[in-house]
Each structure stands twice: as C-alpha cells, then as structure tokens.
Amino acid sequence: MGNWVVNxxxxxxxxxxxxxxNVFLFVDAFxxxxxxxxxxxxxxxxxxxxxxxxASALCLNFNSMLxxxxxxxxLLSFLRGTCSFCSRTLRKQLDHNLTFHKLVAxxxxxxxxxxxxxxxxxxxxxxxSRQATDGSLASILSGLxxxxxxxxxxxxxxxxxxxxxxxxxxxxxxxxxxxxxxIALILMVTSATEFIRRSYFEVFWYTHHLFIFYILGxxxxxxxxxxxxxxxxxxxxSHPCKCAESFEMWDDRDSHCxxxxxxxxxxxxxxxxxxxxxLYICERILRFYRSQQKVVITKVVMHPSKVLELQMNKRGFSxxxxxxxxxxxxxxxxxxxxxxxxTSAPEEDFFSIHIRAAGDWTENLIRAFEQQYSTIPRIExxxxxxxxxxxxxxYEVAVLVGAGIGVTPFASILKSIWYKFQCAxxxxxxxxxxxxxxxxxxxxxxxxxxxxxxxxxRPMWDNEFSKIATSHPKSVVGVFLCGPQILxxxxxxxxxxxxxxxxxxVQFYFNKENF
Amino acid sequence: MGQIEWAMWANExxxxxxxxxxxxxIVATAGRFTQWYFGAYSIVAGxxxxxxxxxxxxxxxxxxxxxxxxxxxxxxxxxxGPLTRNYYIRAVLHLLLSVPAGFLLATILGTACLAIASGIxxxxxxxxxxWTPIEPKPRERPQVGGTIKQPPxxxxxxxxxxxxxxxxxxxxxxxxxxxxPQTNPIPVTDEIV
Numbered sequence: 001m002g003n004w005v006v007n008x009x010x011x012x013x014x015x016x017x018x019x020x021x022n023v024f025l026f027v028d029a030f031x032x033x034x035x036x037x038x039x040x041x042x043x044x045x046x047x048x049x050x051x052x053x054x055a056s057a058l059c060l061n062f063n064s065m066l067x068x069x070x071x072x073x074x075l076l077s078f079l080r081g082t083c084s085f086c087s088r089t090l091r092k093q094l095d096h097n098l099t100f101h102k103l104v105a106x107x108x109x110x111x112x113x114x115x116x117x118x119x120x121x122x123x124x125x126x127x128x129s130r131q132a133t134d135g136s137l138a139s140i141l142s143g144l145x146x147x148x149x150x151x152x153x154x155x156x157x158x159x160x161x162x163x164x165x166x167x168x169x170x171x172x173x174x175x176x177x178x179x180x181x182x183i184a185l186i187l188m189v190t191s192a193t194e195f196i197r198r199s200y201f202e203v204f205w206y207t208h209h210l211f212i213f214y215i216l217g218x219x220x221x222x223x224x225x226x227x228x229x230x231x232x233x234x235x236x237x238s239h240p241c242k243c244a245e246s247f248e249m250w251d252d253r254d255s256h257c258x259x260x261x262x263x264x265x266x267x268x269x270x271x272x273x274x275x276x277x278x279l280y281i282c283e284r285i286l287r288f289y290r291s292q293q294k295v296v297i298t299k300v301v302m303h304p305s306k307v308l309e310l311q312m313n314k315r316g317f318s319x320x321x322x323x324x325x326x327x328x329x330x331x332x333x334x335x336x337x338x339x340x341x342x343t344s345a346p347e348e349d350f351f352s353i354h355i356r357a358a359g360d361w362t363e364n365l366i367r368a369f370e371q372q373y374s375t376i377p378r379i380e381x382x383x384x385x386x387x388x389x390x391x392x393x394x395y396e397v398a399v400l401v402g403a404g405i406g407v408t409p410f411a412s413i414l415k416s417i418w419y420k421f422q423c424a425x426x427x428x429x430x431x432x433x434x435x436x437x438x439x440x441x442x443x444x445x446x447x448x449x450x451x452x453x454x455x456x457x458r459p460m461w462d463n464e465f466s467k468i469a470t471s472h473p474k475s476v477v478g479v480f481l482c483g484p485q486i487l488x489x490x491x492x493x494x495x496x497x498x499x500x501x502x503x504x505x506v507q508f509y510f511n512k513e514n515f
Numbered sequence: 516m517g518q519i520e521w522a523m524w525a526n527e528x529x530x531x532x533x534x535x536x537x538x539x540x541i542v543a544t545a546g547r548f549t550q551w552y553f554g555a556y557s558i559v560a561g562x563x564x565x566x567x568x569x570x571x572x573x574x575x576x577x578x579x580x581x582x583x584x585x586x587x588x589x590x591x592x593x594x595x596g597p598l599t600r601n602y603y604i605r606a607v608l609h610l611l612l613s614v615p616a617g618f619l620l621a622t623i624l625g626t627a628c629l630a631i632a633s634g635i636x637x638x639x640x641x642x643x644x645x646w647t648p649i650e651p652k653p654r655e656r657p658q659v660g661g662t663i664k665q666p667p668x669x670x671x672x673x674x675x676x677x678x679x680x681x682x683x684x685x686x687x688x689x690x691x692x693x694x695x696p697q698t699n700p701i702p703v704t705d706e707i708v
Contacts, residue, residue: 117542120621124548165620179624186535186628190527195571195580200519360518 030055038229040240053118061272068276070097072283123165153261181217184210225264234261291380306357322389328380341408345415395478403483465498525635536561536625543621557622572646602640609633
C-alpha cells in the first residue's frame with residue numbers, strides 16, 4: 001500500500017484537482033443562472049433546467065479544452081525533457097496521458113448527456129409557453145417579437161405556435177451543430193472501446209478523426225445566441241423585482257415598467273478550445289516534419305512466429321531504455337501510425353523494433369518485407385516517446401517478466417545491462433537479473449542472444465518468489481511486468497506475500513508497464 | 516482494411532444506440548413531452564435492441580472477449596437461428612425499429628445512431644459476415660508445472676525446431692539473433708526450476 005502511495009500520489013492529486021474543478025465550475029455556473037436577476041424572466045419559462053444546461057455547458061468547454069492536450073505526445077516529450085529536474089515519479093505521470101484522455105472523454109459524455117436532457121426540457125417548456133393562451137407571464141414573454149425593427153429583443157426562440165421543436169433544432173445553428181457533435185462523439189466512443197481498439201485498430205484510428213467535426217461544431221455552437229438574458233438598460237428601467245408582478249400592465253402608457261428586452265450571449269466556447277487546437281495543429285505539423293526525415297533500414301530479420309525485426313538508423317535519433325516509437329509505412333497506409341517498443345539498447349549504433357503479426361497493418365508490413373526481390377518499403381518514424389525504464393537499474397535484484405511480445409521492453413533493458421557491464425558502468429546497481437520470457441511456441445530466445453538460459457513454460461510464481469527471497473534475504477527486489485492483467489494480479493499478490501514485514505529484510509516492489 | 520469484421524463495431528454501435536433510445540424515451544415519458552407515447556415505444560425498442568445486441572458474436576480470427584454474463588442471452592439469441600445469424604435481417608430490423616423514434620426530438624438521437632448501426636451491419640452482411648455464438652469451453656484443470664518443459668540442450672543462436680530436421684531451407688529463412696554467441700562479462704548461473 002505504501003509503495004502504491006509513493007508511486008501514485010501525484011496522479012491522485014492531479015485527478016482530485018481536475019474533478020474538483022469540474023464540480024466547482026458546475027456549481028458556480030448553476031448558481032449564477034439560478035440566482036441572477038438577469039435571467040429572472042428566462043427562468044420563468046424554463047425553470048431550473050436552464051441552469052443545468054449552462055452548468056454542463058461550462059464543464060463541456062473545460063473538458064473539451066483538456067481533451068486535446070494529452071494526445072500531443074511531442075509536447076509531452078518536451079515537458080518531460082524540460083522537467084528533468086523533477087523526480088522520475090512525477091515525470092512518469094506523463095506516461096498516463098491516455099488514461100487521462102479517456103477520463104476526460106467520459107466526463108464529456110456525462111456532461112453531454114446532462115446538457116442534452118436539460119435542453120430537451122428547455123425546448124419543451126419554450127414550446128408549451130409559446131402555445132399557451134392563458135395570458136400568463138410565460139406566454140407574454142414568449143410573445144415578445146422577433147421583429148428586428150422593434151429591437152429583436154425576443155426571449156423564446158420558437159417564433160410561432162406552429163413551429164415544432166424538431167424544426168427549431170434542425171434550423172438553428174446550435175441545434176444542428178449539437179446533433180452533429182453528439183453523433184460524432186458517439187461514433188468516436190463506440191469505435192474506441194478496448195475490444196475494437198485492440199482487434200481492429202484502423203476502425204478506431206480513422207473514426208477518431210471525427211473529432212474535427214466535434215471541435216468545429218463546438219466553435220460555432222453558440223453563435224445563434226439562443227440563451228438570452230435581460231439587457232443592462234432594460235434592467236435599469238424595469239428591474240424584474242419591481243416589474244415582474246405587474247406584467248399585465250407593461251403595455252400601459254402610464255406604467256413605470258416597460259416590456260423587458262433581451263439579448264443573447266456571444267459564443268464563448270472558442271475561447272476555451274483555441275489554444276489546445278493550435279497546439280494540436282502544431283503537434284500534427286511536427287509529426288509530419290519528423291516523418292519526412294530519412295530512416296535507413298540497415299537490417300531486416302524474419303523470426304519464427306511471424307515476428308519481424310527491423311534495425312534502423314535516423315539522423316539525430318537518441319533513445320533510452322523502455323521507450324517506444326510510432327511507425328508509419330506509406331505504401332501500406334498513408335495515415336496510420338502504430339506504436340512499437342524499442343528493443344535495442346541505447347549503446348548500440350542502430351535502433352530496432354520487433355513487430356508481431358496482429359492485424360491488417362502488421363500483416364501487410366511483414367508481407368511487404370518478406371518479398372526478397374522487390375525494394376524495401378519506406379518507413380517513417382516518430383519518437384522516441386515515453387519515460388525511460390531506468391527504474392530497473394536502481395534495484396539490486398530485478399525480476400523482469402514479459403509475456404509474448406511483452407518481452408520487448410525488457411530486451412532493451414537486458415542488452416543495456418550487458419553493455420553497461422562491458423564498460424564497467426559504476427552507476428549500475430543491478431547485480432543480478434532474472435528474465436522470465438513466456439512464449440507460446442516452443443522456441444527460442446530470439447531477442448537478446450545472451451547465453452543466460454531462459455526458462456520455458458509457465459513458471460510457478462510461488463516457487464520463484466520464495467527462491468529469490470531465500471537467496472537474497474536483505475535485498476530490495478524490483479519486479480517488472482509487461483503483459484496481461486491476470487499476470488499482473490498474481491505477481492502483485494506474490495510481491496505482497498513474500499515481502500518481509502521487517503523493512504531491512506527482503507522487499508518486493510511491483511512495477512507494471514502497459515503499452 | 517481487409518480483415519476488419521464490421522459486425523463487431525456495428526454491435527458496439529447498436530448497443531450504444533439501444534441505451535440512447537432508452538434514455539431518450541425515459542426523458543420524453545417522464546417529462547410528458549408532446550407525443551410522449553413515442554418515448555414509451557422508444558424505451559421498449561431500446562430494451563429489445565440491448566438484449567439482442569448484448570451477446571457478442573464470435574470473431575472469425577482470434578479470441579473474442581465475452582461480455583459479462585452474456586451466455587444466458589447467447590442461448591436465447593441462438594434459438595432464433597437464421598433470423599439472428601443473418602446480418603441483412605438485423606440491418607433491416609434496426610432500420611425499421613429506428614423509424615418511429617424519429618418522430619420525437621428526445622429520441623431522434625437514438626434513431627440516428629441505430630440507423631448508422633444498421634448501415635454498418637449492412638456492410639458486414641455484404642462482406643459475408645454472420646453471427647456465431649460463443650460456445651462455453653469445457654474448463655481444463657490447470658496442471659501445476661505441466662507447461663514446464665526441458666530447456667534446449669544447445670546454446671544460442673538456436674534455429675527453430677523445424678530447422679534442426681530440415682537444415683537447408685529453414686535455416687536461411689529463420690536467421691537467429693544478430694551477433695554470434697556472446698561472451699558474458701560476468702559468470703552466468705543456471706536457475707532452472
């Protein structure tokens with residue numbers, strides 16, 4: 001538990017601040033629209049759903065501003081580099097950018113639901129009061145003219161009793177953009193579920209570009225000024241506190257109170273999203289620029305189990321252990337970029353990735369490289385990204401567990417340790433490294449070529465942990481996993497079980513990498 | 516995009532549409548909007564769509580993640596045979612179900628989403644996909660230590676098992692790791708369980 005707090009306190013704090021801001025903005029906007037005199041007459045028709053809709057709108061603006069930032073991976077790399085004085089634990093939080101992106105997306109979905117439901121009630125209220133003929137305050141307010149000559153100071157957007165809410169929705173900018181944005185959002189969410197993302201990445205990747213419609217729609221959503229409050233001038237002349245009760249006499253010549261006049265809001269969403277949109281455009285331009293830099297493929301190795309190894313060179317490329325790159329192959333697909341962990345060590349004079357056939361793009365890539373007599377396809381590389389897995393070097397004893405293609409980050413680490421030993425690097429604390437590579441076929445240690453024998457088959461973790469605990473009774477042991485969730489659960493349990501209660505004796509710390 | 520099974524995405528979209536129809540229907544009925552009876556229809560249609568779409572079909576390639584507790588609905592959906600297996604029928608069904616909800620603003624979003632799901636199902640049907648139920652596998656008792664085999668007796672680089680039988684063509688195709696056998700800078704001990 002203590003280990004978890006030490007590693008995650010910043011995430012918890014960050015999420016608490018984000019959630020707190022959401023709550024604050026919601027409550028603040030809600031109270032403003034619920035209590036302010038400016039909206040007194042609007043509330044007479046709509047009730048509390050006005051405040052609900054505006055509060056969720058503000059939260060939508062806030063979260064739409066945040067959603068683009070975690071996916072600017074070059075910006076995050078820049079932050080990571082400039083904050084090198086910060087502790088690694090802090091910088092590692094930048095690796096959870098996609099988790100934050102998903103959380104913000106869920107919040108957007110929630111507020112979209114609140115916003116739409118509130119506006120459905122609002123439109124229904126407007127429609128009823130437009131059709132009401134009982135001479136109530138609501139019906140008089142609704143009758144205020146849309147005629148531009150009389151100042152255009154209307155309140156009810158439904159101009160005539162025959163107009164349906166559907167007509168108003170689809171002929172107003174707010175309604176139309178709202179529908180388009182919501183459909184884009186729903187399509188983005190359904191194609192981004194874990195199952196679809198992992199099984200059919202292209203569906204997710206292309207559909208997610210519908211965010212362009214979402215952002216554009218959000219920018220112009222408020223142009224129509226449908227949300228209306230009383231003008232300053234009108235409030236001075238006929239304040240609602242004085243005049244609301246005497247609404248039947250507004251048109252009398254000797255009345256102190258005149259008809260109230262209303263104006264709409266200028267749109268404010270664009271102010272929230274302008275900066276992130278510019279940053280994101282810069283990010284895409286930067287990705288394009290980096291992709292145009294020449295990548296030289298120095299070696300291609302086809303391993304068993306349909307694993308392709310590519311060794312490459314690029315001018316100015318420098319990496320650290322455990323980082324990953326995004327790869328694009330224009331001859332297979334112009335727009336798709338796929339992430340791969342680097343399997344080479346920084347000490348080597350090339351960088352390499354191992355690609356397993358796991359879908360359309362990877363299978364096409366492997367097939368393209370298998371053709372021995374045609375030219376090698378051009379590859380574009382963006383990166384490297386991610387916080388370096390330097391943690392491994394801080395532990396005296398490190399246990400690295402990789403399942404399937406999850407062995408790739410550890411290949412880089414193991415090779416780097418080998419090189420560090422070769423150069424007698426004194427910063428290296430690690431004296432002993434055990435690597436369990438779980439492969440499904442009966443094969444070979446294809447990655448590292450080290451003479452250390454790797455165990456085969458599924459280990460019995462209890463045995464392994466107790467052996468390590470007895471042979472290193474006073475050490476701090478770091479356990480690193482790159483693999484499925486089920487394995488993480490059993491390893492975490494073993495770490496707890498075999499860590500001694502005495503802090504001077506053997507302690508197991510569990511670290512999980514997920515790509 | 517050769518291997519994409521569109522039906523999987525259509526299924527997610529249809530499930531989401533069902534939930535949106537239910538929500539819109541509840542709002543319209545609870546708020547007693549004009550023509551709220553379309554809202555009541557929308558709730559029923561939404562529930563039906565959710566129940567039909569809850570059991571995920573089996574992927575042609577690779578393993579399929581089941582939804583929690585879907586085996587009960589799988590049994591029911593399986594009973595209808597070709598009516599539920601065929602995606603043309605599903606596409607038409609969803610399109611027809613979505614139309615009445617289009618009369619009400621509160622449920623029109625559900626209409627749009629279900630119509631899109633219907634379109635994706637049509638695409639899936641054209642490509643010859645069909646719904647196959649995920650059958651429960653008999654649980655094998657995990658044998659402790661059963662997967663542990665003897666490690667190979669020769670040091671790396673090791674060609675794969677097939678190459679040891681056919682050295683001529685396999686060895687060329689499956690090149691081992693880059694360098695030759697490497698000398699280790701520190702003594703290496705075997706820890707075989």
